[in-house]
Amino acid sequence: MSTPAHCRMMARYNRLANQRLYEACAALSDEERKADRHAFFRSIHGTLNHIMVGDRVWMARFEGGSAPLGGLDAILYEDFDELRAARDAEDARIDAYAAAITQPELDADFASVSSAGVRFVDPLNQLVTHMFNHQIHHRGQVHHMLSDAGLDPPSLDMHRILNPTPAA
Template sequence: MSKMNFNDYGRCMATYNSWQNAVLFDLCAEIGDEARRLDRGMFFGAIHNTLNHLIYIDLRILGILRTGEAEAFDARTIVEDDFDLLSAKRTEVDRDIMAFVNGSDHAWQDGIRELQGLDGVVRKLPRQLFLMQLFNHQTHHRSQITAELHKMGIDYGITDVPLTPDLPL
């Protein structure tokens, strides 16, 4: 592929996120529940809470992408308290993201979403921006978790997008 369009971007980033989330959850399974739930001074306290936050926001953004709407926001929502259920939910949400970006109806890209930010300012934003935010948000919070894993002496490995296995190019 010599050029990428927005649909290609979505497919590549969904593949990347599935890969990175699988690596992250595998490592988090290895450290055990006590280490995952330990308050480490992260924005959401514990790794477990941050993993929950990632899924919660992914579900919200998928709602915006599909319908232009989202439910009331609560940043500290716990999607699943049990790690095995949380891990299964992560896989399910990653499949949903992949299905969304692989869909043949791309009319959603023409939509505008009016959003009041936490700063109180109302903005009219293209819905494409929310797909970008979904991927950016995941990267942001995964980096918080990988920093904690690094402090524990755990090598997270490769995170470079161009090195994603099975990248759809």
């Protein structure tokens, strides 16, 4: 079961992990980021856009709005710097949501409509956890593609991001 403290920790981890990942991706040329690497969303750039699409869909639902239209493979930003700025803004949005969430909200059922128009009712704590898990899953794919591109990808281990200083 998720708690507000766990949500805040996951939001912080995701923000910091995204910053590390984008910093590594910035070392590549635009052509290298957009090269087809035979991944589900084809390229590093496509996968970073997909993570953004997923976050915007979930956050719109959580905030009481409707999910943005477009496919899960939509390229929201062709320009990497614009995508990076949007990522920072989306992470701030997620941080704010996590800072305000309460245990009664997390414990409640939450109704949402899928992109296929199907209505679901799930425990909110599972959906919030899924949003964070979705990011982790696809960051792992980008991590692998960075290796394929010849870079040494950054560590994305949660405990090393949240607690970077070794014990004395």
